[in-house]
Amino acid sequence: MEHGHIQLDGPFDLRLTVESGQSYLWWREDGATYGSTDETTRYLTTTRATGEPAVVRVRQDGDSLYWESTIDAEPVVRRRLGLDDDLQAIRETVPAGELVEEAFDAHPGMRIVRDPPFAGLVSFICSAQMRVARIHGMQQRLRESFGTPVSFDGETHHAYPTPDQLAGASEAALRELSLGYRAPYVRDTAEMVADGTRPEEVRGRPYEQARETLTRYVGVGQKVADCVLLFSLGYLQAVPLDTWIRQTIEEYYPDCDRGNYADTSRALRERLGGEYAGYAQTYIFYHLRTGG
DNA sequence: TACCAGGAACGGG
DNA sequence: CCCGTTCATGGT
Numbered sequence: 001m002e003h004g005h006i007q008l009d010g011p012f013d014l015r016l017t018v019e020s021g022q023s024y025l026w027w028r029e030d031g032a033t034y035g036s037t038d039e040t041t042r043y044l045t046t047t048r049a050t051g052e053p054a055v056v057r058v059r060q061d062g063d064s065l066y067w068e069s070t071i072d073a074e075p076v077v078r079r080r081l082g083l084d085d086d087l088q089a090i091r092e093t094v095p096a097g098e099l100v101e102e103a104f105d106a107h108p109g110m111r112i113v114r115d116p117p118f119a120g121l122v123s124f125i126c127s128a129q130m131r132v133a134r135i136h137g138m139q140q141r142l143r144e145s146f147g148t149p150v151s152f153d154g155e156t157h158h159a160y161p162t163p164d165q166l167a168g169a170s171e172a173a174l175r176e177l178s179l180g181y182r183a184p185y186v187r188d189t190a191e192m193v194a195d196g197t198r199p200e201e202v203r204g205r206p207y208e209q210a211r212e213t214l215t216r217y218v219g220v221g222q223k224v225a226d227c228v229l230l231f232s233l234g235y236l237q238a239v240p241l242d243t244w245i246r247q248t249i250e251e252y253y254p255d256c257d258r259g260n261y262a263d264t265s266r267a268l269r270e271r272l273g274g275e276y277a278g279y280a281q282t283y284i285f286y287h288l289r290t291g292g
Numbered sequence: 293t294a295c296c297a298g299g300a301a302c303g304g305g
Numbered sequence: 306c307c308c309g310t311t312c313a314t315g316g317t
Contacts, residue, residue, distance in 0.1 A: 129296085131315085131316080183313090220300080221301085223299060289298085296315105299311085299312105302311085303308105
């Protein structure tokens with residue numbers, strides 16, 4: 001087993017980052033989903049950064065982030081958890097406003113994750129009309145039912161399924177995992193990716209064009225496409241318009257409501273400073289969802 | 293029991 | 306393009 005230590009640069013909160021509803025691909029080693037954590041709480045995820053499936057385990061103690069893995073995982077950990085993001089510089093690009101100031105102040109150290117693109121795509125297809133805890137449960141079951149087993153620290157975990165593994169799943173088998181009407185969406189999208197249309201191919205394209213391209217996948221509308229761009233592909237300007245943000249627009253930014261998704265999202269994006277608007281959106285989302 | 297959850301596909305106007 | 310309806314499922 002390989003292991004290492006990362007000296008954290010700037011505010012970082014592991015629990016906040018992986019449990020704030022951005023990613024459904026991390027789980028707590030003790031099996032608990034939510035609740036207080038301490039310096040012994042460890043989170044796991046899987047990756048294929050080196051081609052072969054690998055398990056990664058992390059633990060935060062103050063300014064230190066410790067990792068253990070079947071591979072040399074430091075680059076993966078840095079990218080997946082947004083450790084190289086300069087939170088202060090990002091915040092300075094967001095125009096001051098009562099709500100954004102309050103949200104940033106209330107949750108110091110929350111970073112934007114970078115989920116593996118296919119896993120991010122599937123998990124946000126699953127997110128439609130579903131609560132955070134259940135989306136998380138679906139991804140756990142997808143791993144355990146279809147993913148490749150990986151031995152790590154005396155236990156067997158399962159990597160997130162590949163496009164081929166999910167494309168080979170029957171709709172009935174996916175429904176047994178309580179995916180509901182999302183089952184055929186996941187299966188059909190997995191088949192598209194397995195056939196060679198990979199979500200990461202939109203990298204480098206202009207943001208709105210990238211979003212439209214992602215909506216070609218089954219079960220992917222503009223909101224889910226925005227989540228994939230923001231939480232997987234590093235488009236930090238992406239502003240997903242979910243039910244919480246729509247309510248925020250109604251109360252705090254009514255002039256940004258342009259009657260349709262694309263124009264409203266663009267107006268709010270510009271209001272939140274453009275380049276890192278997705279960061280501000282994520283703070284606002286989490287702040288409101290936790291009763292702020 | 294009725295309502296809701298980080299929506300999307302579909303059909304009709 | 307815009308709108309209403311339908312779609313599973315489990316928790317409250």
